Amino acid sequence: MALTDEELMRRVQAGESVWFEEVVRRYRTVLTRVAASKLVDSATAEDVVQETFLAAFACRQSFKPNLSLRVWLVAILFNACKRVWRQRQQPTGQPLPLDPALAGETGEPHEGNLLAAERDHILRAALRQLPEPQADTLRLRFFVGLSFDEIAASMNCSVSGAKRRAKLGLESLAGLLRSYQEPTR
Amino acid sequence: MNCETAFDYLTDPVLNSSPELRRHLDECPRCREMEEVLSPALTWMTEAALDDEAIDSPRPSAPFLTAETLAVADRLAAQLARDSETRRELVPSTFQPQFASRSWSRWRAGGVVAMLLLAGFGGWFLGAAANPDNTSTSAVCLWTNREWSAAAVDQSAKAITMSCLACHLAASTSSL
Numbered sequence: 001m002a003l004t005d006e007e008l009m010r011r012v013q014a015g016e017s018v019w020f021e022e023v024v025r026r027y028r029t030v031l032t033r034v035a036a037s038k039l040v041d042s043a044t045a046e047d048v049v050q051e052t053f054l055a056a057f058a059c060r061q062s063f064k065p066n067l068s069l070r071v072w073l074v075a076i077l078f079n080a081c082k083r084v085w086r087q088r089q090q091p092t093g094q095p096l097p098l099d100p101a102l103a104g105e106t107g108e109p110h111e112g113n114l115l116a117a118e119r120d121h122i123l124r125a126a127l128r129q130l131p132e133p134q135a136d137t138l139r140l141r142f143f144v145g146l147s148f149d150e151i152a153a154s155m156n157c158s159v160s161g162a163k164r165r166a167k168l169g170l171e172s173l174a175g176l177l178r179s180y181q182e183p184t185r
Numbered sequence: 186m187n188c189e190t191a192f193d194y195l196t197d198p199v200l201n202s203s204p205e206l207r208r209h210l211d212e213c214p215r216c217r218e219m220e221e222v223l224s225p226a227l228t229w230m231t232e233a234a235l236d237d238e239a240i241d242s243p244r245p246s247a248p249f250l251t252a253e254t255l256a257v258a259d260r261l262a263a264q265l266a267r268d269s270e271t272r273r274e275l276v277p278s279t280f281q282p283q284f285a286s287r288s289w290s291r292w293r294a295g296g297v298v299a300m301l302l303l304a305g306f307g308g309w310f311l312g313a314a315a316n317p318d319n320t321s322t323s324a325v326c327l328w329t330n331r332e333w334s335a336a337a338v339d340q341s342a343k344a345i346t347m348s349c350l351a352c353h354l355a356a357s358t359s360s361l
Contacts, residue, residue, distance in 0.1 A: 033233075033234075119229070119232070119233070120233060120236075123229050123230070123233050138226075138230060141196050141197075142196070142198055142230040142231065142233070142234040143233070143234055145197075145198075145234075147193075148193065163192060166192075166196055167192070167219075167223075169226075170196070170223040170226040170227065170230075171222065171223065171226075173225075173226035173229075173230070174222060174223050174224065174225045174226040174227075177225040177226060177229055178225050
C-alpha cells in the first residue's frame with residue numbers, strides 16, 4: 001500500500017532520504033507544469049522545480065504533517081519563481097502570440113491546426129497576461145488539483161476570494177482565447 | 186447540487202464532465218450561462234491539465250534528483266556549514282534563496298553545493314577532461330557545457346560533486 005504524503009515526509013524527516021525520491025516522483029510533473037506556466041522557458045522551469053525540491057529537502061524538518069505537502073511545495077515553488085523574476089526583472093505579462101501562420105487558410109477552426117505544444121505555448125502566454133493572483137489560482141486549481149480551501153490557505157486569502165479570483169481569471173482567459181480563435185479577418 | 190458546488194465541478198478537470206454537473210446545468214440557467222462564457226478557458230485549461238505530454242522535460246536525458254544526490258548534497262552541506270571559511274569562498278554573495286525558514290546558513294551552502302552537484306550529475310564534468318584546452322572556469326562549467334554529457338564515464342554522485350567543488354573553489358580563490 002502506498003504511503004501517504006505525511007508518512008513519506010515523516011520518514012524523510014527521520015533521516016530516510018531515499019523516500020524523498022518518491023516525493024519527487026509524485027510532484028515533479030505538477031510542479032513542472034505550474035513552473036512552465038509561470039516562467040517563459042521550460043529549461044528554467046525545470047531548474048526551478050529542482051531548486052524547489054532541494055529547498056524542500058533542506059527544510060524538511062520545518063514541514064508540519066498537518067499541512068498539505070502539495071500546498072507546501074507549491075509555496076516554495078512560487079517563491080523560487082519570484083526569485084527568478086527578480087533576477088531577470090522579467091515582466092509577467094507577455095503578449096499573446098497571434099501567429100497568423102497557425103491559423104491556416106482553409107477557414108477551418110484555428111485550434112484544429114494547432115499542435116499540442118503550440119496550444120500549450122499560447123495558454124502559457126495567455127495566463128501570463130492575467131493578474132498574477134488570478135493566474136496562480138487557475139494554475140493551482142487545474143494543474144496541481146488543489147481544492148479552493150487549499151488554494152485559499154496557500155495564497156493567504158478566503159475561500160470565496162479564491163473562487164472569485166478563479167472566476168475573474170477564467171473570464172479574462174476566455175476573452176483572450178476567444179480573440180485568438182476568432183481573429184479579425 | 187447547488188451553484189457553489191457546480192463551480193467547484195466546473196473547475197475540476199476530472200469532475201467537469203460528471204452527470205451531476207450536467208444535470209445541474211440543465212436546470213440552472215445562471216450556471217449554464219456562466220459555463221458558456223467561461224467555455225474556452227475551461228476547455229483549454231482542462232486539456233492542458235490532462236495532457237501529460239505537454240510537460241515533457243526539455244532535457245529528457247538529464248537525471249533529476251535522486252536519493253543518492255540528496256544524501257551527498259546533505260552531507261556536504263553539513264560539512265560546509267561547519268567550515269565558515271570554506272563557506273565564504275563557495276557561496277557567492279548574490280545567492281540569496283528566499284524560501285528557507287531555518288538552518289539558513291546551512292541551506293545557503295548546501296543549496297550551492299546541491300545545485301552544482303545536480304548540474305554535474307549527468308556527467309557533464311567529465312567532458313571537461315576530454316577538453317583539456319578549456320582552462321577557464323566558464324569553459325569547464327557543466328551547466329554551460331551540457332553537450333559534453335556524451336563524454337561521461339564516471340557518473341557517481343560523489344565523484345561529480347567533488348569535481349564541481351574543485352572547479353568552483355578554483356574560481357573563488359582565483360578571484361581573491
